[in-house]
Amino acid sequence: MDALPDTAPLRLTTLVARGGEALVFDLAAGDRCRVLDPEGRQPGLIFAAEGALSGDFAEVSDEDVEAAAAAKAALAARGVDVSRFAGFRLLSTDTAPGAVAAFQASADAVVALAPIGRAMAPDEQTPPTDLKLEIASHAPNRGVAPQPLAEPKLDLRVKAATAEAYRVKAGDYIQIIDVDGKQCSDFLAFDAAALERGKEFGLDPTVTRTLMGTANPGPGLHSKYFDARMTPLVEIVRDTVGRHDAFLLACSAKYYEDMGYPGHDNCTDNFNRALRPYGIEPRAGWPAINFFFNTVVGADDGITMDEPWSRPGDYVLLRALTDLVCSSSSCADDIDVANAWEPTDIHVRVYDAAETFSKGIAHRMTPDAEPRLTRESGFHPRTSALTRKFVEYRGFWLADCYSDEGPITEYWAARERAAIMDLSPLRKFEVLGPDAEALMQLAVTRNMKKLAVGQVVYTAMCYDHGGMIDDGTVFRLGQDNFRWICGEDYCGVHLRELAAKHGLKAWVKTSTDQLHNVGVQGPLSREILETLVVTPAHQPTVTELKWFRFTVGKITGIPVVVSRTGYTGELGYEVFCHPDKAPEVWDAIMAAGEPRGMKPLGLKALDMLRIEAGLAFAGYEFCDQTDPFEAGIGFAVPKEKIDSYVGAEALKRRRETPSKKLVGLDVTGAEHIGHGDCVHVGRAQIGVVTSAIRSPILGKTIALARLDVTYAELGTAVEIGKLDGQQKRIPATVVAFPHYDPTKSRVRAEAEPKTAPAIDPTLSLDPRGAAERA
Template sequence: MDAPFPADPARTTRLVARGGEALVFGLGAGDRCRVSDPEGRQPGLLFVEDGALTGTGLAPLDDRDIAEAAAARAALAARGIDVSRLAGFRLFPDDAAPGATVAFEAVSPATFALVPTGAAMAPDEQTPPTDLKIEIESLQPSGGEAPAPLAEPKLDLRIKAATASAYRVKAGDYIQIIDVDGRQCSDFLAFDAAALERGKEFGLDPTVTRTLMGTANPGPGLHSKYFDARMTPLVEIVRDTVGRHDAFLLACSAKYYEDMGYPGHDNCTDNFNRALKPFDIEPRAGWPAINFFYNTFVGPDDSIGMDEPWSRPGDYVLLRALTDLVCASSSCADDIDVANAWAPTDIHVRVYDASENFSKGLAHRMTPDAEPRLTRESGFHPRTSALTRKFVEYRGFWLADCYSDEGPIAEYWACRERAAIMDLSPLRKFEVLGPDAEDLLQLAVTRNMKKLAVGQVVYTAMCYEHGGMIDDGTVFRLGEHNFRWICGDDYCGVHLRKLAAEHGLKAWVKTATDQLHNVAVQGPRSREILAAITVTPAHQPTLNELKWFRFTVGRIAGAPVVISRTGYTGELGYEVWCHPDQAPAVWDAIMAAGEPHGIAPLGLKALDMVRIEAGLAFAGYEFCDQTDPFEAGIGFAVPKEKADPYVGSEALKRRRETPSKKLVGLDVTGNEHIGHGDCVHVGRAQIGVVTSATKSPILGKTIALARLDVTYAELGTEVEIGKLDGQQKRIPAVVVGFPHYDPQKTRVRAEAAPEAAAKAPAASPDAVSSMEPRGAETRA
């Protein structure tokens, strides 16, 4: 990583230009700018008024840059800039190494446009446009500037440090509360304005809100509201770029500072009392408030603690008024502890008209220092959102929890008996290519990449040096030097690029998540459905010829697709990969072909049931960085002999020889709810933990996966699942093998008709390709 510009005395600003999108930014005279290509092989086009900059590594435009140049010029023209006077430059060659940089300096104040070039990527290509990073060193000191407004504001209000202000908001309008310099708490109050005119005070009520929402901090989405004592919603959360706030306690009060030995200290409660006085609102000794950006938490001993806020400069919360409101916001006055990082700073409030249309989302960061990305919609969202309003945020995307017509149980049976389709676009996709691509993956994952044939897929683990897991996922081999790594964690791309740099490997790892969205089509009828609509070239396998853990290239409804025979359900199934722009057409074609077969959409609740029955690992449940593949139940993905060393190989060898824990199945007695994290006991001693559990519809009983001490991991061992404190209530269970459902994987391997496959004898392990897993499939 390049050394950053010095932070003092200059001000440093960091921006990201998204792949294929124009970013407009300004520089003052003397400002220095550095543009970096973190993933490599990503040219950029830079446009600025002629003569406004000087620098190195700036090449003239060529004929291939005409289309991208037009987009950048249009973005600048929209800002009122005379594009006829623009000079254009090309940044980075086509084969730029990861981390390549270009630096320049502004000779005079100017507006710039930067476009990371690239068009939409076909699913069998490996050319995703990726991000470029901008770092600006300005000699102008920071003036506590708020970020650019989201739209034209109706109210633009600066709340100075350690003060509070009141303001009116009309029903439907949006309220943006911005932490200008970061790590600064802001308390928020809201009152029903019409009730105030009648002499009635109905403000935010923490007890009602917690009770109705079931959480301390409502998040963006349908269930995101704050209520008053009448159970009337006053505001809803639309966006949140922090995700960590107070548990809705009191705003700081005079008593807090008096008890700490600071009588007369400014406090939010007294500031609110003064600000609300013109509205005839009775003063209080302590105001129950939404404490935005305030990092308080409940400890394991039930005590409430606090630490520095998580918010960074420019972070914000966007709310929407659900009725006419009188609101009040503060900049918290606390300068005697970590609540505001010891130094109160300004808060900025903007109000936008109800006619604006802001997307809902939480901020997702790939790494702690990454730019936040708000929750986004997959290419299939126009179709799934027409079928349900029950969405949850999953790894930066909105996914359906279940569908409105019948619910998760019916969706489950559709998958087991007929066919189901589910949006799994949040899977992270990385294109790994270059002459050393195979060597890089051989170093990074547990399986032997040298045995992987073109057109084949393999399930594998990626580990740290100590043997703990980073993630699991699948590797697709697209060519001799071309691979695709599909997993769940963004950090895998960072890890792979770091390994390539450390070992001097000529390989690029390009992020393709936003260019490659996917649905899984799973169930006994899935082959019939997809075979009827998939057209493949003569040199590619047809859908009927496609073997387990292989992929083919073709078209559905004219849209280019890659189809892999993989899944996460324990059923015969496929995953269909396409560009997001083509996703609605692909969805429509699959649903139309599947209608005679009883296909149904499937959400995350039903998916969790089928994957637990099939014994499939899930990140944060069956594995984490403290868990090795053996403890996660995927030891089959770690071959005893691999020609080349890989990250964690020595640790995994030791762990294989001296295991301490093992993943097992549990059959649970009775119908009590069992959940992730429940303790497992033999006598008084805790000997393990439940990782996942569900009430299995097809088996008619509660089943679980659990990580137990090897002493008690033998089949038939009787254990107890602890409730309450783990001692006062016990639920009997017995250790069994897993998967609980179709343990020999006859259904996913089925080459005959599904009914015949279900009755076929179990396949001999010797008949299974050495690259095919014996206990898991692609994970979501």
Template sequence: MPGGGCAFVALKAGDCLSVTDPEGLQAAHLFAFDLAGRSAPAALGLSDAAEGVALEDLIAGGGEGTREAARLLAARGIDAAGASGRILLCADAAPGAAVALAAMTDLLAIVAAPGADMEPGCQDPPTDLAIGVSRAAGGRPDLPPPLAEVKLDLRIPAAQARAYRVKKGDYIQIIDVEGRQCADFLAFDAAALDRGEEFGLDATTTRTLMGAAFPGPGLHSKYYDARQIALVEVVQDTVGRHDTFALACTAKYYEDMGYPGHANCSDNFNAALKPYAIAGRNGWPAINFFYNTAISGSNALTMDEPWSRSGDYVLLQALTDLVCATSSCADDIDPANGWEPTDIHVRVYDSAEAFSKGTAFRMSPEAAPRLTRESAFHPRTSALTRDFVEYRGFWLPRCFSGEGPIAEYWACRERAAVMDLSALRKFEVIGPDAELLLQRTVTRDMRKLAVGQVVYTALCYAHGGMIDDATVFRLGSANFRLVCGEEFTGAWLRARAAEWGLKVWVKSSTDQLHNIAVQGPLSCDILEEVIWTAPVQPALGELKWFRFAVARLGGPLGAALVVSRTGYTGERGYEIWCHPKDAPAVWDAVWAAGAPKGLKPLGLDALDTLRVEAGLVFAGFDFCDQTDPFEAGIGFAVAEKDEDFIGRAALARRKANPARRMVGLVVHSNEVVGHGDPIMVGRAQVGVVTSAAKSPLLKQTIALARMDIALTESEVEIGKLDGHRKRLPAEVVPFPHFDPKKTRVRA
């Protein structure tokens, strides 16, 4: 449950509820109501617990989940007025503090994580709580709460199928009730059926038009019929792994496996669709939601247990009037349904409802899904483009309408550009042992980091492979802010703090700090018009590379900010960190000051070209847990410090006995080069391309590559097709390709 928000839980007599504060310093409050709508904290043993936040105030705060809680309360006739919570965990709790409660009767509970907005110069964000429910003996998983008022509530028992009508614009939610259960889905144009014509979903057409095995929310979200007319659109998906290239299970499959007469989805569909005069088939091509299949490297169709868990769902929108059919797959002879078919549930919502698009982001395999969210700058960026991509749980612009990546690139190199980088993960590392925790976990020497300074560093596993790269801000003697790309980094730091018994808190602040970067030669001129700093802070023009200042927008009474002289483009630039509530004002001020100077918005496509030119590495491309900082080309971030840190011995060994190194490539071809392409000398592979781009400035294709340390040749080839049948000539060169002495970024 996200910090500052709440979650709604239905409990039955005998169920146990647990609430845990993984990060520490986060209060937990609980509201309990019996089925008559009366406040009933005694039914959870909370009669003597201190009163907490008022329910009206919690809902008025507008945190995540509060709108849903208000709707569910209203649907049950429960009046929030006058209801107060009970304090489960205080705001001074240690990381991992937990409480467990047993329900004495059936209850409706709201668990809240109250907290005020965090200013950028502070380090007190409201953070997540973990909620667990252990059902009484014989209890079955509850369905997730409805997303809105339900028009159709349809249970599909295990190994059966049902057909139903859906109006144009209505939403169809297909829910895996207990997890690991496949649900085949068919949809037909209802108007065409009335004319005696049958046009249903066509997997081959869909895959061809979408260029993907299965559509997901975003740009590539639609399923088509053979006429190339879209019938349904994917709006939300909490699983992210399905299959659209196989048949729903058939009688022949079971007969060939030695199970004649076995129930199967195709025959179940034939029976369900008979009232609609749809001719039966021996095998129905279907959307196989939750079906975990793949094509192996040898071109074989493989399967394993589904990724879906109890309550996971896909939300679709009907793009015309439809006749739909959904099955609960009958397969119990292989891993397709975890060897035990269970129920599927379908809900239909009215077209008047509004649902955000999103796919699930999970920090770890066991984490609850969180749908893709918009940054606080989205109201401004979405007015300039509709081309957004999902990046680590956020929608970020790929490029902007009317400009395009090339124009955005040149704006950054010649004038200035502004981009939304709010998807970066931020962690407040505070407490007496904050410096010690970071000293033991990052490769830089934290004891040399001054207040107001920023440093680029790596975090490594014991074997030397990288977890992440990060920038660390020092806000005080025992106050740090770590900014990185991987959400797991915070959990890893907390685990190390607990392992070593350190008095330190690692608090997630990603949702309290959104940020834009203003990059380019004119960035200082633009921001000097909008950034105010107190006399005890450096003025913007005085801010040196990798330093930051606590600032205000426009003047001493403006919105609170932190401004750092950092970036990811190789140009002089700044990042502005603000609370989400102030993001539109920050964007507007920067835009007003920058537009006369040629400021342009910048998307991820142009940013990728800029960072490849500047030799700046990217997680998952230029480094991973199998590469060390030296192999990633950031060996400068490994300090010679006396104290031990995780991975130190392995890094010393790897540095003394290097196997691979990062190099630059200039490709003597206009053909596309990409991540993972092999680098060849004769028949031997000697390296791999990690990142590549066509450089507008250098007028050639360039790449970053990881090469065998023993390679002496400067002329190599990049293998395409099978690596041998097509070769592109390339030359090994130093990197970065652009401004190797960093004169521009230091200007």
């Protein structure tokens, strides 16, 4: 089937069936569908009423039982009777990336699509990955709201350039949807009980910014909007855009008059009309929450605006904290970029308080990707029992610190005993196929030909101009089998594009949702894990495991991969398992570690540890404008790598003629130093602070900074600028880094010899040399 046309009268809808999950969608008779396999080797199961679909399908096999069960469960949750439904297989386990299967709806139908695949063990490379669904329909091309999140109590269309008012009960959820994208929607909410007493208490943006410490509240701890009494009225539960305005008034008659458009429709007058039945006094300008309005406060305090970031179907989900009278507008502005010059509809849905919705902020891997809400790691059931202080980190909820003692205690546990931390947001990619080594050799700066099976190497991945895409570690699982672990989702796209461009037969499969991991770090980490991890005879034990090596084994019968790697500068390990088994792995490690003083560790303490150890962090020490030398990881770019790789010529040139260098700074005094602070010699700015902390173990403020090479010599006196960079200066001195344990003797520490390694005699070898699983 050829590419689906996206011109009228066809409407093209794109959906994603996540690996390991089932997607349910509606089709009308005549709708044409394409299922794309972006990563390759991913079959899918279509489940629909018999005779509802026509296409080139294959029969379902015994391997498809789990996918069929997921599809049936998802349909049943929609109230669909599946007794006369049938399953069909499309695509296969050997298709190339970008493979397509097509079918058509013979009748109106509710359909489920499920990627086929079982849970992946940590030493396997068979993750179920996403399938992309395109539906070409003769339904109207615009104005179609997405499927409800649940059964709505209110389903309200706010026509372009109008406003509507509505009541919401305490605890109910309010979903404000940008139907066609790039359309602002002003939002007002009033305490309904106070209105009945003749008092108006509505949302107050100034109070909200003050109490939340943020320009716009978002999902998480700082999520509430307040009134002038400092009483919370609503909280944000989900946000698929993350770009709104709470600084400017809703558009008013005065704005249009000043622009030369007297009598123009405006949100303020529309609000006044909509709220009149509730006895709310009209205003000349309403201080609304302007969802999807893209304003920016510049360094000169000027406020500018641009087109909204919102796409068709983007939304904000709020929860009412008391009975409310609300009003939502579709902004009438068609004389500037506020609504991309063309006002369109807004849709409002209200859901019952009994519904349950996860909290989340949406992320897109690429501009055209489907948004994905913040998710919880497999360890979240355990970490959430210990703290409510979670922050959104790269699409996951991670603990900032733990409630009982805080980041300083967590830090000292890692330095003196041991600590456990959730590192599941690290992105994992399985790279396999006959050209897997050639692909990795092309993609990263290290020499993959020197990497032995069972070994790990830290490396950089760069663009052609030498700027960094990411840093990460490569695990070699076999002759043609690698695992790339990094922080950036885009790495998978980049690797697949490289393979296609160079005609390499290699697959890059995303395994992030099949491999969650904790770091077990600190001087006692080996002692804790060697009592837990049982390895087969052909694999090293934890006691025998060398730095930057990994082993395969089990913890209380659960398959794990354990690597001797970390991000703290201490002796440490990472333990990888399937998310379904993560709580049990956490429990086992905590049971062994707590008697030895082990503590859970959050992001604040981890930041202290990694800065002391001089470890680079994306967005701080490096970005796409920074090469590995400027990021302080020039050791990851060996001179002896002969094979060409992406960025090699640029990096050779940058090595020979460096302009900036990452250095350590010892800072005088105890004033706060932050990322982005300017570094000066005299009046001239000669660099920038990338990371800084008050070091608990060193008792002083230390920093990493990227400086002009002219001033990067050890002992050079510099100043860190505060305020405008000139009015206030903090003295500092250029020093070597890492500031702590510069010889890395702690992380390299070897175990005392033991006479009897912990080998499980029940684990035998299969023909490929991997441990059999019970």
